[in-house]
Structures are given as C-alpha cells and as structure tokens.
Amino acid sequence: MATLTPARKFIAGLALAVSTSVAIAATPSPFTATYQVLQGGQVIGEAVVSLKATGSGQWEYSNQTRGTSGLAAALGANSNETTRFRWNNNAPETVAYDSRVNAFKVKQRHTEVNWSTNQVSVDEGKGADTYAATSGLVDRNTTPYAIGLALRGGKQTVTLPVAVRRNVENQQFKVAGSDDVQVPAGRFKAQRVERSDSDKAFNAWYVPQKYPVPVKLSQSEGGNLTLQLVSYRQL
Structure with missing residues (x-):
C-alpha cells in the first residue's frame, strides 16, 4: 500500500474529520464555527463550518478547509463539503451531499437521496451506485453534527445510518x-465520544448544554489530525 504524503494525509483527514453541530431546537439555528487543524501538535490548517436555511424546510451545512502552513499551504490544499438536509424528528436527514477535495488532483463525490422512492445515489465520476435509503440517514459531513444533537437530547449511545459509497453503514458511538x-x-x-463499532480511532469532545458542537475532535485515520474550536457564532 502506498504511503500517504503529509499533504494527502492532511486533505484525507480534513474530509473525514471535520464537521460540527448546532444547538438543538424545534428547528436548527444558523451558525458559523471556526477550527484550528493540527498535526503533530502544529497548526497546519483552518476549517470553517456554517449552517444556513435555504427555504422550503431545508438547510445547508457546509465545511470548508484549507492548508495555512507547510506543504499543505504550498500546494493550495483545500476541501469543501456541503450537505443539504431536511429537519426530521429534531434531527438532520440528508437530501444531498457534495464533496470536493483538491490536492495533487481533484476528487469529488455527489450523493442524492430521493425520499419519494427511498433510493440513495452515490457518484464519484465513474457511474452512480444506488441502494435503499434508511429513515434518519446522514452523511459523513453531518455525522458529528447528528451526534451532538443526540447528546443534547440526553443520549449516551448513538447509532446513525450513514450513507457511504455503496451502502448504508450503521455507525455506533458512545459517551x-x-x-x-x-x-x-x-x-x-467535555463529554468524550468514541466510535464503538469500529477499530478506527475516533474521539470527539462535546459540551452539549453550552452548544452541541465538538470543541475538539481527533482521529488517527487520515494523518492523525486534531481539530480545536476557535470560535462559535450563532447567527
């Protein structure tokens, strides 16, 4: 297996690790949160996460990251993830998800959920894979967001149906x-949350009664990246 360069690790980790939450309510509250991205204790990037209403009962949750120092900055490494979701039972339910990662080459993914037929379509540019949707479905961008909302609601264990490349993966998390x-x-x-159904190291720290947004997130996959909250502003 090829060894990932620091820049590739940076981008892969950002795409997998970065996401946040918004205070639970009858409907979401728009916000902007900013994070430092660290590797080996050194700040190498910045992530900005935002939530806004788009009308017709739907919301847009976006995560933009960029390298700010070292090789990641020199290469102009960046990624952009955007999820459009509807609000269902006080939780997000994905309608569409788009990811674009730009390092040595551009990698994209488009996920579309047709709730009238309960079908998920995932396309990475080589033809779409389709499979059955599950109620409460989220994507990798909104997974930590959904965890935060569940913690705010008092849950200590959370199981989320997550749309991945070819199927729905039921991911499990616990305080x-x-x-x-x-x-x-x-x-x-803060409450430390770990993923309990996988050996992939995932740790996220939440303060759900203040705001259910991870104040810190760390995982080994993608280059041992750590994200630390710099600011949170409710709009």
Whole structure:
C-alpha cells in the first residue's frame, strides 16, 4: 500500500474529520464555527463550518478547509463539503451531499437521496451506485453534527445510518468519559465520544448544554489530525 504524503494525509483527514453541530431546537439555528487543524501538535490548517436555511424546510451545512502552513499551504490544499438536509424528528436527514477535495488532483463525490422512492445515489465520476435509503440517514459531513444533537437530547449511545459509497453503514458511538479540554475557544468539562463499532480511532469532545458542537475532535485515520474550536457564532 502506498504511503500517504503529509499533504494527502492532511486533505484525507480534513474530509473525514471535520464537521460540527448546532444547538438543538424545534428547528436548527444558523451558525458559523471556526477550527484550528493540527498535526503533530502544529497548526497546519483552518476549517470553517456554517449552517444556513435555504427555504422550503431545508438547510445547508457546509465545511470548508484549507492548508495555512507547510506543504499543505504550498500546494493550495483545500476541501469543501456541503450537505443539504431536511429537519426530521429534531434531527438532520440528508437530501444531498457534495464533496470536493483538491490536492495533487481533484476528487469529488455527489450523493442524492430521493425520499419519494427511498433510493440513495452515490457518484464519484465513474457511474452512480444506488441502494435503499434508511429513515434518519446522514452523511459523513453531518455525522458529528447528528451526534451532538443526540447528546443534547440526553443520549449516551448513538447509532446513525450513514450513507457511504455503496451502502448504508450503521455507525455506533458512545459517551466514554468526561475530560477537561483546553482549546482556543476556552476551557471546558467535555463529554468524550468514541466510535464503538469500529477499530478506527475516533474521539470527539462535546459540551452539549453550552452548544452541541465538538470543541475538539481527533482521529488517527487520515494523518492523525486534531481539530480545536476557535470560535462559535450563532447567527
């Protein structure tokens, strides 16, 4: 297997790791959150996550990342993920998801959910794969967002149907402890959430009664990246 370069690890990790949450309510509240992206303790990038209403009961959740130092900055490495979702039972339910990653080459993914036929279509440029949708379906962009909402609702374990390349994957998460966390946005007593159905290291720290947005997120897949909340602004 080929070894990923630091720039490729940076982009892969950003695409997999970055996402946030919004305070739970009858409907979502628009916001903007900014994160530092670190690797090996060094800041190498920035991620900006935002939520806004698009009308007709739908919302747009976007995550834009860019390299700000080192090789990632020199290459102009960046990624953009955008999800359009509807609000169903106080939780997001994906309608469409688009991802564009730009490093040495451009990689794209388009996911469309037809809720009238309950079919998911995923296309990465080589023809679409289709499979049956599941109620409450989310995508990789909105997964940590959905976790945060569930924590705000008092849950300690969360199972989410996530649309991946060729099927729906039921991903499981649990509150594994409580930690003191220091990030640029402040010092918090946070709930540490781990993925329990996979050996892929995933840790996200939430303060759900303040705002269910991860104040810190760390995972080994994609280059051992850590994200730290810098600011959160409700619009």
